[in-house]
Amino acid sequence: MNVRIEACRTHPGLPALLAAYHLATEAEKGRPVPGPAGLPDGYRAEAEDPAAAFAADTVLLATATGAHRPAACAVLTADGEIKRLWVEPAARGNGLAAALVTEAVRRADEAGVPAVRLSVWRWREPALALYRRLGFESVASWDPRPELLCLERRLDGVRRLTPDEIRADAAGGLTELLRDAVDGGASIGFLKPLDAAEAAAWWRSVADEAERGVRDVLGARDEDGRLVGVVTLVRSDKANGRHRGEIARLVVHRAARGRGLGAGLLAAAEARAVALGLGLLVLDTETDSPAERLYRKAGWTAAGVIPDFAADPDGTLQPTTLYYKQLG
CATH class of the missing domain: 3.40.630.30 (Gcn5-related N-acetyltransferase (GNAT))
Known part of the structure; x- marks a missing residue:
């Protein structure tokens, strides 16, 4: 509702x-x-x-x-x-x-x-x-x-970015976050080396999705206003799936890790999902990655492992664990 x-x-x-x-x-x-x-x-x-x-x-x-x-x-x-x-x-x-x-x-x-x-x-x-x-x-x-x-x-300065803010930061802080994550080995859909133009184009497409109301982007900035973390919440466009959403691209810059920012971004995305009336969230992450500890601690349940589901940034196929969390 x-x-x-x-x-x-x-x-x-x-x-x-x-x-x-x-x-x-x-x-x-x-x-x-x-x-x-x-x-x-x-x-x-x-x-x-x-x-x-x-x-x-x-x-x-x-x-x-x-x-x-x-x-x-x-x-x-x-x-x-x-x-x-x-x-x-x-x-x-x-x-x-x-x-x-x-x-x-x-x-x-x-x-x-x-x-x-x-x-x-x-x-x-x-x-x-x-x-x-x-x-x-x-x-x-x-x-x-x-x-x-x-x-x-x-509060860690996490708030929802408007489509205009996403576009304004697409070639700057948002691209830097993706490139830092990929360089650090995070499996988030891109291979090394991640071209800046490719990253910026992806964020501009995200801005279009935010404008259509199918994806929210929540970002965290440091005291100087630089983006140091981001997470997106994608809503299903299927008639029989409007009760659910997906957490995607949870990224924290390596220089800002160890402060609980990842947990704060995840909690903010879950809170946004609750506010939108969603009852179920899903996500996937590379099996045995550090992110798994975050999700388990936050109450997410592993649904299963798919072997060779996605390539890591170096191009090697890795297993992926699927997670879900019921919000109702």
């Missing part, structure tokens, strides 16, 4: 969403109240005047395609905390929560926040599972309430 995200603190539907969030939370705590007027003062103030309560924050609203009003909300604070994530019960299971979290992470990343954090009640198991799928990990608690779990996702 496609989801439209907007930032608005004054939307007329926001007070009802916030009130529903707080009423449900109070009931789960064993302190049910009959209506918004019975909420604790701070929570009641949020529901009555969100624009004032969240004047320094970004309030995100999610509307499913075809719907006439938002059915979900979330708040992103200036220091990178996501809170008040709520989806109306009738709209759950349609990717609204994932889309909101993904957009919040993107905005925090663009703002230069080093990490996004959130807290979730231990009993909210579906929400906890969602956060973990989107790359959040448990950290030491900053809240004394015993049933509250605190999670964090470190």
Whole structure:
């Protein structure tokens, strides 16, 4: 399901969403109240005047395609905390929560926040599972309430590149990434020596795919703005396969390895897939390559090995392992 995200603190539907969030939370705590007027003062103030309560924050609203009003909300604070994530019960299971979290992470990343954090009640198991799928990990608690779990996702500057950005970098940083990977022995579809013009042409074709909406490119830059890592997410164009996607061309420059960037790129691609409503991802990689450790650690399952599937950069046929990961 496609989801439209907007930032608005004054939307007329926001007070009802916030009130529903707080009423449900109070009931789960064993302190049910009959209506918004019975909420604790701070929570009641949020529901009555969100624009004032969240004047320094970004309030995100999610509307499913075809719907006439938002059915979900979330708040992103200036220091990178996501809170008040709520989806109306009738709209759950349609990717609204994932889309909101993904957009919040993107905005925090663009703002230069080093990490996004959130807290979730231990009993909210579906929400906890969602956060973990989107790359959040448990950290030491900053809240004394015993049933509250605190999670964090470190940001490595990973964000989606626009088609124009891909074209602008096709002959520069993106080509350099491919050539560095091939020179280092990575089996990513090219042979040595990789001609710069060939690499740039491939990236320009990727930009066209991004424009058509069939491939996303997520890139990471260093402090000087240079691209040091990239991954692409390809969506199936088959009518019976629109629930799945493929991770392809996960590349980290050799000078930037050892910092967890590969894991960050993979998590970002998986989060994008969740936000798009995909339920299954696949990929293939050279058997016994270092990449296999990354995928296994990230929860991917090996489906099998195909002998002599693809040539390595030197032209020698090598076996390939197929992997999958279910996101639902």
